[in-house]
Amino acid sequence: MRVAVHTLGCKLNYAESSTIAREFARRGYEVVPSSSEADIYVVNTCSVTEHSDKKDRNLIRRLHRRSPGALIAVVGCYAQLRGEEISALDGVDIVLGARSKGLVVDEVERLLAAGGRGKAPQRVEICDIDSVDNIFPAYSTGERTRAFLKIQDGCDYKCSYCTVPYARGGSRSLPTALLLEQAREIAASGIVEIVLTGVNTGDYGRKTGESFLSLLQDLNAVEGIDRYRISSIEPNLLTPEIVEWIASGTKFLPHFHIPLQSGCDRILSRMGRRYRTEDFRRKIELIRSHIDHVFFGIDVIVGFPGETEEDFRATYDFLEEIRPAFIHVFPYSRRRGTPAAGMPDQVPEHVKTSRVEILEEMCGRLHAEFCRENSGRTEEVLFESKSKDGKMAGYTRNYIKVEMPYDKALIGKVVKVVLP
Incomplete structure (x- = not known):
C-alpha cells in the first residue's frame, strides 16, 4: 500500500514525520511523496496560529476529496488541542494526540486488520496533556545534506500567548546515549550537518540530570558530522559557558536563532x-x-x-x-x-x-x-540542492545563502567560496 506523510509547521514536526515515514517503509509500505495519491495519508498538524488550524483542516478536506477511499490519520499539535473538531471532518479515521503520535503506524495497521476505512470504527486517542511523560524519538533523513535531530519535547514556560505546552506537554528530554546513537546513524547515511531541534532546546536535561552543554560536547565528538546548528534557543538558557565553548573551535556554527x-x-x-x-x-x-x-x-x-x-x-x-x-x-x-x-x-x-x-x-x-x-570573505559552504534556475544553492557557516553554477559532484560537499 502507498503511504504519503504530510507535514505542516515546524522542523520538529518534520523530524517526527520523517521517522513515521521510515517506520512505514520498514514494515513494507511504499512511501510516496506528499504530492502523490496514496492509500494512506498521515497528516502531522501545526496549531501555532488560527491560520495554521485552517491550513490543517483544508489539507485534510483536500486529501479526502482527492482519494475518498484512502485512510487518513491525523497527529500533531492540532490533533491534541482540537481532536473532536478533527474527528468530525469527513474522511478522518484516526486522531492521535501527544502521547500516541509515535504509535500511528500501529494504529493504521490495527484499523486495516479490522476491515479498513468505512468498516472499522474511528480511532480517537486524546489524552490529558498533564499526564504526558513519554517522548517520541525522531530525526529526519529526507535531505541529502542536513538532518533535524529531536533532542527534547514540550515546554514548562507557558508564555501567555502560546498553545505549545497544551499541545505537547511539559518539557521532556531524550537520553544522551540515544541521541549519540542517532547522530551516528545520520553520519552513516552520508549527511554531514545536524540541526538540533525541540520545543525548548536549552532546557535539555534539566529533569534528568544531564545537561545541554554536555550533550553538545558529546555530539561534537561524533565522527562524520562536520557541522551542527541549534534550531532555536531561549536567551536565558544560552549561557556564557555554552557561548564560550562554541567559540573555542567546535563543529557548532556561528548561527543563533533566538x-x-x-x-x-x-x-x-x-x-x-x-x-x-x-x-x-x-x-x-x-x-x-x-x-x-x-x-x-x-x-x-x-x-x-x-x-x-x-x-x-x-x-x-x-x-x-x-x-x-x-x-x-x-x-x-x-x-x-x-x-x-x-x-x-x-x-x-x-x-x-x-x-x-x-x-x-x-x-x-x-x-x-x-x-x-x-562580502569578500572566504567561507565554507555546504551545497545542498539545485535551485529553480539550474544553479546549486547552499549555506555558509553563518547562514548566508550562496548560489553557483550546478556541479553534481559538489552536492553534499563543503566547499570554500569567496563571498560576492
Whole structure:
C-alpha cells in the first residue's frame, strides 16, 4: 500500500514525520511523496496560529476529496488541542494526540486488520496533556545534506500567548546515549550537518540530570558530522559557558536563532517572557564578543494585546540597535485557552499587518547589510540542492545563502567560496 506523510509547521514536526515515514517503509509500505495519491495519508498538524488550524483542516478536506477511499490519520499539535473538531471532518479515521503520535503506524495497521476505512470504527486517542511523560524519538533523513535531530519535547514556560505546552506537554528530554546513537546513524547515511531541534532546546536535561552543554560536547565528538546548528534557543538558557565553548573551535556554527518576541519590556512582562531587553542586549553583546561574523535570527510577535504605537516603536528601535541578520515576524494570533486571548485591548488586524510590513522591510535591509559585511570573505559552504534556475544553492557557516553554477559532484560537499 502507498503511504504519503504530510507535514505542516515546524522542523520538529518534520523530524517526527520523517521517522513515521521510515517506520512505514520498514514494515513494507511504499512511501510516496506528499504530492502523490496514496492509500494512506498521515497528516502531522501545526496549531501555532488560527491560520495554521485552517491550513490543517483544508489539507485534510483536500486529501479526502482527492482519494475518498484512502485512510487518513491525523497527529500533531492540532490533533491534541482540537481532536473532536478533527474527528468530525469527513474522511478522518484516526486522531492521535501527544502521547500516541509515535504509535500511528500501529494504529493504521490495527484499523486495516479490522476491515479498513468505512468498516472499522474511528480511532480517537486524546489524552490529558498533564499526564504526558513519554517522548517520541525522531530525526529526519529526507535531505541529502542536513538532518533535524529531536533532542527534547514540550515546554514548562507557558508564555501567555502560546498553545505549545497544551499541545505537547511539559518539557521532556531524550537520553544522551540515544541521541549519540542517532547522530551516528545520520553520519552513516552520508549527511554531514545536524540541526538540533525541540520545543525548548536549552532546557535539555534539566529533569534528568544531564545537561545541554554536555550533550553538545558529546555530539561534537561524533565522527562524520562536520557541522551542527541549534534550531532555536531561549536567551536565558544560552549561557556564557555554552557561548564560550562554541567559540573555542567546535563543529557548532556561528548561527543563533533566538526568540525575542518584543523589544518592549512592558509587553515582555505581559507575554510572560523570562528576560527583559537589557538581558537580551547583553546576551547578543556577549556572543558577538566571542564569535566573529555571527548570524542572529530573531523571532518577533507584533500586535500583542495592549501593544501601543509607542511599544511597537520601542521594539523597532531595539531591533535597530541589536541589528540581527534576520527577523522572523509574526502577527499575534489569538489562541483559545491562552491567557492572552482574554486580555483587553486586542490590536486590530490592519494594525498588525502594517507592523509586520514595517519589520519585514527592516529585515530585508538588515539582511542585505549583513551580507555586505561578509562580502569578500572566504567561507565554507555546504551545497545542498539545485535551485529553480539550474544553479546549486547552499549555506555558509553563518547562514548566508550562496548560489553557483550546478556541479553534481559538489552536492553534499563543503566547499570554500569567496563571498560576492
